[in-house]
Amino acid sequence: MINKLIVALLPYLPKNFVWIFSKRYVAGKEVKDAINVTRKLNNQHIKATMDLLGEFQTRAEKIEYYKQEYIRLIEESVNNKLDNSFSVKPTMFGLLIDKDLCYKTIRDIVAKAASHGRFVRIDMEDTQCTDMEIDLYKILLNEFPHHVGLVLQAYLKRTLDDLKDLLAFDAGRGLINIRICKGIYNEPAEMAFKSREEINRNFLIDLEYMFRNNIYAAIATHDKKLVEGAYRLMDEHKMKQDRFEFQMLYGVTPELRKSIVDKGYAMRVYVPYGKDWFNYCTRRLKENPGMAGLIIRAIFIRG
Numbered sequence: 001m002i003n004k005l006i007v008a009l010l011p012y013l014p015k016n017f018v019w020i021f022s023k024r025y026v027a028g029k030e031v032k033d034a035i036n037v038t039r040k041l042n043n044q045h046i047k048a049t050m051d052l053l054g055e056f057q058t059r060a061e062k063i064e065y066y067k068q069e070y071i072r073l074i075e076e077s078v079n080n081k082l083d084n085s086f087s088v089k090p091t092m093f094g095l096l097i098d099k100d101l102c103y104k105t106i107r108d109i110v111a112k113a114a115s116h117g118r119f120v121r122i123d124m125e126d127t128q129c130t131d132m133e134i135d136l137y138k139i140l141l142n143e144f145p146h147h148v149g150l151v152l153q154a155y156l157k158r159t160l161d162d163l164k165d166l167l168a169f170d171a172g173r174g175l176i177n178i179r180i181c182k183g184i185y186n187e188p189a190e191m192a193f194k195s196r197e198e199i200n201r202n203f204l205i206d207l208e209y210m211f212r213n214n215i216y217a218a219i220a221t222h223d224k225k226l227v228e229g230a231y232r233l234m235d236e237h238k239m240k241q242d243r244f245e246f247q248m249l250y251g252v253t254p255e256l257r258k259s260i261v262d263k264g265y266a267m268r269v270y271v272p273y274g275k276d277w278f279n280y281c282t283r284r285l286k287e288n289p290g291m292a293g294l295i296i297r298a299i300f301i302r303g
């Protein structure tokens with residue numbers, strides 16, 4: 001309750017103040033910050049997926065600016081010989097105002113990454129974007145079969161059907177690569193499971209379908225129960241290590257992350273950076289059960 005109240009107040013607080021307890025979730029505001037954090041993770045045998053923050057853009061100049069930033073990020077990452085992929089949010093490239101411009105812009109980014117043997121994953125946004133983001137994935141998959149992936153959300157009732165549809169589209173090539181996560185947006189009950197139990201049950205149903213059908217699974221969760229469920233399914237399906245990986249967000253549950261890495265499983269951390277950190281951090285703060293405590297501590301630390 002108090003967490004909800006504080007989240008509602010966040011837009012009214014000075015940004016410098018919100019930054020104090022947000023900065024644990026982002027590498028920093030500049031490319032060099034993302035590079036430094038990724039290098040540190042790589043030194044701990046953890047891969048990264050770098051994400052430039054910003055979403056729901058409507059201005060062509062801004063869309064071009066973000067594209068150039070991604071191109072620069074890819075070049076910097078290659079020059080620094082880092083082990084990372086990239087994540088993109090289609091609304092950053094105008095998905096909701098000009099679908100063709102968005103598809104063309106993301107294609108340029110994927111082409112640049114693929115030319116260096118790098119991988120780009122299309123993040124999944126709210127349900128007004130689901131069909132368009134799946135279509136975009138299918139188009140790019142035909143052109144860059146080994147360098148593009150998608151995210152699906154276990155809270156959506158449609159997700160198992162989407163997996164079946166993608167499997168049919170793949171026609172036995174074994175190219176489908178999905179990050180499965182719970183889902184972060186506030187969706188209506190007709191479309192989305194609402195209780196933790198239902199979402200977790202669906203997550204494991206989706207994951208088992210992926211394991212059974214040779215869909216590469218990026219298991220994105222900090223929920224211990226789901227990590228244990230994934231271990232169980234891996235044993236049951238005798239999964240090969242090169243058909244799945246775990247993924248976590250930067251700054252969240254480092255102990256659980258270490259326990260997975262110590263078992264020898266592949267781990268990739270989502271490393272967001274950029275000047276547009278506010279919306280992303282607000283979503284993370286909402287999910288943090290200790291948020292109220294964090295903010296109260298920040299108030300006192302500030303004096």
Ligand SMILES: Cc1cc2nc3c(=O)[nH]c(=O)nc-3n(C[C@H](O)[C@H](O)[C@H](O)COP(=O)(O)OP(=O)(O)OC[C@H]3O[C@@H](n4cnc5c(N)ncnc54)[C@H](O)[C@@H]3O)c2cc1C
Pocket residue numbers: 122123124125151153179181182183184185220221222223224247248249252253269270283284285287288289
């Ligand atoms: C790599 C990655 C990529 C993602 N990409 C997308 C995407 O494209 N689209 C999308 O809709 N969602 C995405 N998400 C977010 C996801 O949908 C969930 O909202 C988020 O991961 C929280 O769900 P959870 O499985 O960790 O379970 P939860 O039940 O939310 O969390 C489990 C436990 O983890 C800890 N925890 C979780 N979040 C925090 C936090 N912020 N601060 C401190 N502790 C925390 C708590 O101990 C909590 O009890 C992504 C998540 C990850 C890990």
